[in-house]
Amino acid sequence: MTDEIKKREKEQKDAKKFLEENKIDPTPTNILKYRLWKECNEECPYTGKKISFESLFGDAPQFDIEHIIPFSRSLDNSFTNKTLCCVEENAKKGNKTPYEAYYGTDKWQEILSRVGKFNSDFKNQKLKLFQKVLDESDDFANSQLRDTAYAATEASKYLAHLYGGIVDSSGKRRIEAVKGQVTSHIRRVLGLNTILGENPESRKEIDEKEAEKSREDHRHHAIDAIAIALTTPSMVKKLSEAAKSAGHLHPKARCRYFKRFAPVEPPCENFVEKVHNIIENIKTSYRVSRKVRGPLHEETYYFPRDKKGHKKEVGECVHIRKRLDELTSENIENIVDKTVRECVEAKLKELGKTSPKEAFKQESNLPRHKNGKIIRKVRIRKNLSVFPVGEGSRKRYVANASNHHMEIVETTKGGKKEWEGYVVTTYEAMQRLKNKEPIIKRDFGEGKKFVFSLACGEIIELDEVDEKRQKILDENGNPKRGLYRIRTVPQSKQIRFVPINDARKITQIPKQGMTAKPETLRERNCQKVIITPLGEVRKAND
Known part of the structure; x- marks a missing residue:
């Protein structure tokens, strides 16, 4: 799975580079478009016409x-269900599948032959x-509600073992493994993807990028849960009907996505507003x-x-070796050897550049020492605290790789309290x-009083x-309080923290x-706290 993800990421990067x-x-x-263009070998699978750069991106x-299987009939918007097609031919194909449109014609085998030569997994x-x-008689809603992937199937079996079976004694199905694409459609058409935005707007004002699901806030899991709860056969049927009637209802829609669906009636009045109010009060x-873990x-x-x-x-300090094209401008003055430093500075001046990374990425630009040798690497001075490990002949000096926690201590100086x-x-x-x-x-x-310790992942409450x-004061004139999660505890003691719902x-x-x-x-007025799984904020007894 990891290799597949890396391969897709590389395809995305290659496409972006080409387009830029x-x-x-x-x-x-x-x-x-670019990925599909390369996949179909730059020719239309339906007509065999060559697809030039200008004819696709002009x-x-x-x-x-x-969509190979029309979206209104499949609700499948995945890469697997997409290809490129000549605009005129696509209009002729209409709302038919390739089989319905071309089977029995002279084009059929030619189309299959071209698809069989696609350049992709x-x-x-x-x-x-x-x-x-x-088959028009297929139960479309049920097919969309069944996720047959291995992980989903095994999870269903496990839950069935815990809670008395997938189907209850009355014959009603109690465990559903819902397809992710269906819940994605529900989030969008009901406006759930707007809830975590900074400025939620009405459904009509959302453009293609704004309609995307945000994963930068942990509360998106709660929104997913709402979407899953709404994924019923009746809701999927509504989606299907909305997709079939979308074309003539949304000819001027700003967002490509909402051209695919007619409006879907929400589960209740002011649905998005009600969900927004609930989500706003969630504490992650x-x-x-x-545990003491890590390098x-x-x-x-x-x-x-x-x-x-x-x-x-x-x-x-310590001395470290670096390639010239790895140096920053600030590193130059820390080159240990004075003669080497002068040679590097002179070459930068000659090239008219200040960035070593830019100046020395080409071999021909590398400076030469006074003895004529090319300078590729230099020793630079770096302020770094190291400590010994091992003894005798095995004694070595190493640098700290990570910090476990910080101990906050209160002192009194001249009658004034301070934290160290x-x-x-x-x-x-x-x-x-x-x-x-004791680890802590x-x-x-x-004269020194322990206040609390802080480690990565722990929660603090403090004045905004x-x-x-x-x-910042609230409506009663009291300091407004905020909950934050510790992300780093550096040697500089400059603790870094983020709002508790930040998932970046x-x-x-x-x-x-x-x-x-x-x-x-x-x-x-910082206070260390814990948040229970039910969202209750309690003072930490550190």
Whole structure:
């Protein structure tokens, strides 16, 4: 599965690169066109006409994306059910399947032959769809409600074992493995995808990108649950009927998606507003692991040095080797060898560039030492704290790879309370565990009071502030409180946190986002809390 995902991601990147090089906006639709274009070997599977770049991406395209089994009859909007088709031929095909439109004609075998030569992993699946015979008497709703994928089937069996069977004694089906595409359609047509947006708009005002499901907020799982609960045979039948009558009802729709469906009556009045109010009050609960896990140190060995570069048992920095095209502009002044540094600076000046990465990516641009040798790598000075591991001849110096937690301690200076933070590395936490000491230290001596510890994933509650760091007040004039999740605990003690519902990866969150040192947390009346699986906020007894 992972290999397949990586392959699809590469296809997407290749398509985007091609489109950008040819001055075409790499929208999801254009990327899809490109993938289908390459899949069908740049020829229309129905007519055999060659599909040129201009005829597909030009101002007056002669070819477009089409559903092999009409969308109104399948509700299948997957890549597997799509190909390219000449615009005129697509109009002739209408709402028919390829089998219904071409079987028994001279074109039939030619079409199958072209599909059989498709250049993709989906070739066999698409060939089956081209030959598929739809039985009008089939129970369409039930076919859409059954997900026959292996994982879904096994999950259904497990739930049936726990709760008395898939079908109850009265013959009613109690466990449904619902197809993801159907719930996706329901989320969209009922406006559920607008709920987590910053400015939810009416269904008519949503464009193609805004109608997409957001995965940047953990509450999207709750919206999925609502969509699944609404996925009944009657709802799927409504979707099917809406798809069949969509064309003439939405000729000027801004969003391509909503051209596929006529309006679907919501389950109740003010449905989206009611769901929005419920979702707004959801608090995401996390299971925080307090185990000491993760790398204890980096794999690279270093040797501590003083500012002059001399090796010391305890030093302020280390020397590391880097290729010239890996350096940043700030690294130049930290090149250890003065002669090498001058050669690099002179070459940058000669090339008229400030970025080593840009200047030295070509071999011909590399500087030469005064002895005539090409300089490819340099040693740079880096401020890095290292510690010894091993003893005797096996003694090595390594850098910390991760931090386990921070211990917040309150002190009193001149009658004023202040918070200090002590960062505990994963290595140090493991040493405490090994020595049968408490992983979290609570005794810091006289005049220092332990407040709480903070680790990645834990929750804090604190006063909200605006862009000017001024506290935000509620309607009663009290400081407004917010719940946040700790994401990183760095050696700088500048703790990084995000709202509890934020589901983005740490690499997707701007570095200039929400950060605070211990004293700032005190000023904002920070309190460590836990959120139960039922959403109850309780004070953490740390």
